[in-house]
Amino acid sequence: MFERSREHSLRTMIKNILGVKIDDITMEEAVSTVGIWLSKPGKHYIVTPNPEFLVTAKSDNQFQMILNRSDLSIPDGVGLKLAGVKNRVSGADLMERLISLSAEKGYRIGFLGGDKGVADLCAERLSKKFPQLKISFTEAGPDIDSLKRLPCSASTSSASLAMTKGCDILFVAFGHPKQEYWIAENLEKIPVKVAMGVGGAFDYISGRVPRAPNWIRSLGLEWLFRLILQPWRVKRQLALIRYIYLLTPKIRG
Template identity: 35%
Template structure:
């Protein structure tokens, strides 16, 4: 079930529905691709037809951003719950630990993914991590061989967006993996290199405000939200 904003699909599944769907996809050996959608990415796709097509190729476009919830309300839609990229990663790791599925971490700077792996195992002691590979390995054949030898059920790719999504679409048919998710800077957060917003900000959907307070230069990105909402409103007419 999906809603469309300025030509970009967004899934209206909750975390619980997504978790059930993903485990089913693994068990049925269906390849699925998860991409996080926010207003900035949708606006970028207005200028880049290739990016728009790329985003719409995903199996699940998760609503990562309070702006998507507001836009859904404007359109009379049913998206009620933010599904952030890092929380989706954590939810999938939890499910993997419960259902004996394995994960692979690919991307980020050397040692960051290893530290992210250690943190995930602290959170989910039964989690099977099939492998880890940093994003500075250049040999694509080596990358694919390493992942295929590990045979993970879930592959998290942290190469930055949209590079990670392009990489997934280009290689998913060559990889012995069921679930693919582009996770941006999530390994940096898990490793402790980057501090996430306090729980109160997360709960209220105000992580963007926390980041803005910490990094005022982000104002240029944050002012895109009103632009996005105005465009969505106008597209209704």
């Protein structure tokens, strides 16, 4: 498994929420940090903790370890402000900024995950928006619904494709914690500088699912907008209740 000591990373203010370390940084600081990584040799991975991540990590020690070994742990989710985090950096927004940076600087990107055809649709839409963007590959990836860990081998189409093509930034959309397990297991073995788990961001970029308007996002109500569009997410939103319960002693201080 890929191991990273956080002392090797560019760090700023770090918060510890329910045992998970969060970088309390701005979007500009996050983009700048990744830009520095891309200009030098090395491998790095980004995680995007929100309350649902933290609830999962509370009962999954290995997932917690993977989050804490990341090079950048952005505060994705308005619920983190309940624990004293000042900033919020949406994973989907950071992904879009990194795509724009890649188009400007000539970095190669790859899309791995999402439902069949969604990664291809992302590439198609982005190529129209950024004609100069270099997209190394798109791949829906394997069915890992029942697995947390996926070994990297020649028989694994996604990993072998990534090893063959390579890219500067790999966006992985298996949903948590699968995408984080996959990155931790495989990053060392594939020619990628930066890997980032992005959850459902492919759906937004492809246009398959509409993104909440800016004013809704600014109010921290994007989760409600998504719930209205995707009622099946109600079970996942129960994690927010669990998160508040776990956080209550910390809030009371």
